[in-house]
Amino acid sequence: MFRTFRILILLLILATVGLSAWRSNSRLTAWENTVHVALYPIAGDDAPSTQAYLAQLDNSQFAEIAEWIQAETQRYGKSLLQPIALQLAPPLREAPPLPPTNRSQLDIALWSLKFRWWASQHDAIAGPKPQVRLFILFHDPARTPQPPHSTGLDKGQIGIVHAFAHRMQRRQNNIVIAHEMLHTFGASDKYNLATLQPIWPQGYAEPDKSPRLPQTWAEIMAGRIPLTETRAEMPASLQQSLIGPETAKEIGLLRSTR
Template sequence: MKVFSFRNIRVIILLGILAAALIYTQEQKRNTTAWYKPITVIIFPINGDGKAATQEYITRLSTNDFTAIDHFFARSGREYQLTAKQPVVTQLGATIKEIPPVPPSSNNVIATIWWSLKLRYWAYKNTPDTLSNKARIRLYVLYHQANGSTPLAHSLGLQKGLIGVIHAYASKKQTQQNTVVMAHEILHTVGASDKYDAHNFPIFPTGYAEPEREPLHPQRYAEIMAGRIAISPHQAKMPDSLRKAKVGEKTAREINWIQ
């Protein structure tokens, strides 16, 4: 039996990469759930459909288009008496030309791990700089023209790597709803879980911003990790802006806002 066969060497290298990634991830988790100082969120726009109108929209973006995210986290943080008065500070990064790796269509664990490593390498390759990524979140926002017949791909946020991949509409009318999706994925990167069911309906009580409200419906706000406002037992709608969203108690516990 060859102890140092090519296959064994590949396995050892892969295990080494995974171990290094795990150690780095644990440092990121500690740095982003202490909440004694602001977390920087860098937003990198990407032309997701390759259209000229989308590129023109990206060219006109400014940091002001994302201030609603900062206001949402500041307001929510005050409700939980955080040390950091401004928990999140968004900045507009450079436009990225390359599309990130597409996540696997199945729930295969190995395929998901491999995709996660590829995404983190892609992020390293496409946003190289001298800043540490141990305490900042990178959102890669793929903008698309609105198409009524084709819904946007699912956005995601990874705690491992502090990376979010967002699919958004390249439209001024959608700017505020885009920030709702971004805030949701930012919270995924710091440990929050989804609070909606298989039909995208808020789960009671954790997916309700006001679970003790009487009458229960209609709710006035969306729990941010549910992403929708329950207006009846069987109907829900996406909030128009982050002014209609709140951080619920379970989410606050998951991200260490409640000890």
């Protein structure tokens, strides 16, 4: 009985949160006003090199994300001068609650609420109130050669990004940040979870290209450039990535004909 009551309360809360998120997302995907995105750096480990990396971060190291978004929105015919404005917050000392290893719907829903609450308590930043908040955990690559999976809440306006605390990985970090940011706009993943291979046609930047392979660019929500049916490679930077037609429909850049 108590479990049933708990689930009903949770569903009510989720419905309320979902309605609020839907309204906020509608404003994000209208592409009529600048969306303010806050980046909150966090040390993902206690390595001195990670602390040193966080200390030297500034807005310029993430500027290419905003520039790339502007170029992509213009490619889809949007004339907004500054689609997104990125602002770097001071480093946080506390890490957010991470997604559960047990992926049951109830556990994920509970984590989502917990994360939303945590984010609301750790959102101090100068300037305009951000519509999107990304909490970036930086890891020493010598300690963590393969960081955990990043998570952007679909239409939730918040996300957790795992990145490398090394200047040579800045461009790859920015690809991951852009990917998770677009999740908060409503974009979905477009790769096979088992093989990491982009899914045709939605995971291809140019799905109508002939011959189909090799592709030239990575679709941002697929994350890799398809070269053969079984092989794909990471793009070197956002300059080798595009927002494909399906993602453009999901985030409001392209009107769906369905």
